[in-house]
Amino acid sequence: MRKVLWIALLLCCVNLSANESFSYLLGMRNNHYVFVGVEYASRFGIAVENSVFTQGMEKQYVRVEPFYRWNLGEGLVGNYALYAGMRYDQDYYDVGARLDVLWQSYRYLQVGGTLMPFYDSSLKGLVGYQAYVQSFLLKEIGVFVGAKNLPDFRNVERRYMAGLEIESGNLIVRPELSFPMNGGTHLSRVSLFFVYRSL
Amino acid sequence: MKRLLLSFLFVIAFGSCAFEEGEDELCFVGDSITYLWDLEYYFPNYIVSKHAVSGAGLKQMDSWDVSDCKGRTTILLIGTNDIGYWKSTADGIEHLREEYKDRFIKSAKRIEASPLIVLSILPRNAWGEQDPAVNENIEIQNEILKRALKTEIPGSRFVDVFDMFLDSGFEIREDLFKDGLHPNDEGYEILSQKIQGVL
Numbered sequence: 001m002r003k004v005l006w007i008a009l010l011l012c013c014v015n016l017s018a019n020e021s022f023s024y025l026l027g028m029r030n031n032h033y034v035f036v037g038v039e040y041a042s043r044f045g046i047a048v049e050n051s052v053f054t055q056g057m058e059k060q061y062v063r064v065e066p067f068y069r070w071n072l073g074e075g076l077v078g079n080y081a082l083y084a085g086m087r088y089d090q091d092y093y094d095v096g097a098r099l100d101v102l103w104q105s106y107r108y109l110q111v112g113g114t115l116m117p118f119y120d121s122s123l124k125g126l127v128g129y130q131a132y133v134q135s136f137l138l139k140e141i142g143v144f145v146g147a148k149n150l151p152d153f154r155n156v157e158r159r160y161m162a163g164l165e166i167e168s169g170n171l172i173v174r175p176e177l178s179f180p181m182n183g184g185t186h187l188s189r190v191s192l193f194f195v196y197r198s199l
Numbered sequence: 200m201k202r203l204l205l206s207f208l209f210v211i212a213f214g215s216c217a218f219e220e221g222e223d224e225l226c227f228v229g230d231s232i233t234y235l236w237d238l239e240y241y242f243p244n245y246i247v248s249k250h251a252v253s254g255a256g257l258k259q260m261d262s263w264d265v266s267d268c269k270g271r272t273t274i275l276l277i278g279t280n281d282i283g284y285w286k287s288t289a290d291g292i293e294h295l296r297e298e299y300k301d302r303f304i305k306s307a308k309r310i311e312a313s314p315l316i317v318l319s320i321l322p323r324n325a326w327g328e329q330d331p332a333v334n335e336n337i338e339i340q341n342e343i344l345k346r347a348l349k350t351e352i353p354g355s356r357f358v359d360v361f362d363m364f365l366d367s368g369f370e371i372r373e374d375l376f377k378d379g380l381h382p383n384d385e386g387y388e389i390l391s392q393k394i395q396g397v398l
Contacts, residue, residue, distance in 0.1 A: 053243060055395045061244050077360035087244055091223040121225055122246050124336055186235050 027195030030152050033061070042199065044068055049085070058089040075105030083118075094120040094154070105135040117149060126156050134165060141166050147181070152191060156181070159189075170197045218375070224248070225398075226268035228310060229276040230255040232321065235381055241391035243277055255282035257306045263308050273312030278303070278320035282340055286332035296336075301342050304351045315355040316397060317348055318390065322364050323372045326378040331369035337361065338369075358393050 025047065026036045037047030044067075051061040063085030071077045079100040086093035096142025104110045118126035132146025142165040148157040163176035171194050179188040224246045227233050233251035250265050260277055282299060285292060307315060319341040322334040338361055343356040364386065366372045372378060375386035382390060 051244065054392065055244075059244055059395075065342075087223070120246075153239050155239065157239060159231060188238050189237065189240055 004079075023197055023199035025195055027193070029193045030191045033063075033151070035063075037065075039199075040195070042069065053105075054109045058087075060088050061085055062088065075103055077102050077104060092121045092154075110134045110136075110142075112144075112161075113147075114148075114150060118151075120154060123155060128156050130161075132161070140168050145174055150176075152178075152189065170199070171195075206366065224271055226265070226271045226273040226312065226361055227251065228260065228263075228268065228273060229274075230280055231277070231320065232381055233276050236387055236390070241387060242395070245284040252272075254280055261306055261309065269311040270313050272314055272316065272398065273310055274316045274318060275307060275310070275312075275326050276318040276320075276390075278340070278344075279323055279337075283323055283325065283333065284322070285336050285340075287339060288331055288332050296340050296343055299340065300347050301343055304347055307348070307352060309356070311339070313354070315348075315352055316394065317344065317355060317357050318358065318377075318394070319345075319359045322361060322369070322371045324373075324376075327379055327380070333369070334365065334369040351355045356397050358397060360390060360393050361395075364387055 006067065012159045021041045023039050023042065024037065025039060025045070026034070028034045029049075032053060033049050033051050034046045037045050039045035039084070042118070043189035046064065046066045049063040049065065053181075055058055061072045061197035063083050065081050065083040067079055067081035069077070069079045081098040082096070084093070084095045096116055098116040100112070100114045100181070102110060102112040110133065112130075112132050113185065114128070114130045117125070118128065119125050128148075129148040130146060130148030130150045132144045132148075133185060134142045134144035143162070144165060145160075147158070147160050151157065152159075156196040159178040160181060160183040161172060161176050161178040166173040172193075176191050178191070179185050223244065224285055225238075225242060226248050227236070228250045231253035233249065234253050236249075236251075238247040238249055248267055250260075250263050251269070252259060252263075255277065257277065265273075267287060278299075282295075285295060289295075307317065320337050322337055323329060326335075341359065341361050345359065348355045348357050364372055364375050364382075373379075375382055375389065377386075379382045
């Protein structure tokens with residue numbers, strides 16, 4: 001497993017410095033998963049993600065995710081991605097496809113959404129989604145509110161969410177507070193997403 | 200794109216043969232301590248099902264449909280609502296403890312978990328005015344349950360966290376509880392790590 005990871009990381013980093021069309025990215029999602037990746041012409045890319053659970057090594061999770069970022073103009077941007085992941089001890093695997101769309105014609109009102117059909121070897125087929133609106137009232141800081149059932153971890157969970165999107169140069173930081181739709185604010189959760197792109 | 204999709208279908212088809220079913224599923228049964236536990240967050244790479252109701256004891260638990268826990272790794276944490284007012288100095292307490300042990304084993308067997316992991320009953324100081332003799336009794340009851348589980352339900356595990364939540368003189372560690380009864384985030388972190396240690 002380690003060899004596979006090292007090879008994937010090496011592939012991600014090949015020719016980065018030699019060709020300006022390549023950029024790298026690194027980041028974290030949901031506090032528990034770190035990722036690194038390489039992107040060509042700010043369009044095609046591949047990322048490798050690994051969990052940083054406090055559990056033993058064999059319980060960690062690794063995912064490979066090729067993606068394509070697009071811009072249709074008129075403020076409509078988005079991202080296609082496919083992914084395949086598994087736990088180190090091979091207790092489960094998952095594969096999925098993800099479509100992110102964001103309409104960002106105006107700084108004050110932006111609308112975004114995600115559709116993510118996926119297959120988990122235990123949960124079988126599921127569809128995750130999220131929809132949100134966000135507004136950049138300040139130059140670099142926006143706020144967003146929305147609803148989702150996208151899995152924070154493995155299973156879908158219907159939750160309301162709200163948070164900040166902070167964009168500073170090549171860095172995007174997105175802290176989020178979410179809580180279940182069926183009441184239960186005691187199960188509110190703070191999670192952090194950030195990504196740094198070298199270009 | 201077609202090749203990518205075909206590769207994904209290939210992974211699904213062969214993954215179904217290579218991955219064990221049910222190895223990554225956990226069942227939790229308990230009272231409000233389990234109800235308030237963000238299990239998806241603390242057990243991010245498991246499929247979790249939860250049977251938990253605030254104020255529940257063995258009597259309530261016996262009426263629940265826990266058939267989905269049959270044959271699965273199940274974590275049972277219950278008892279504080281049943282014996283949370285019993286003092287070690289009370290008349291006939293030995294008899295009550297033995298009777299409770301019998302009821303506990305009967306209820307635990309009904310789940311038909313495999314394996315069954317029982318968390319020790321936590322010490323408490325509800326509303327900040329509980330007699331320390333209550334915690335002394337809980338400690339003794341935990342010992343009785345531990346011994347009984349070993350003989351009555353072979354293969355079960357008793358995870359003793361009682362001392363971790365206890366300060367000197369049978370006082371609770373206030374820094375691990377929200378309200379003297381329910382753990383705070385740090386307390387849940389300890390519970391989760393102890394469970395992960397035996398999974």
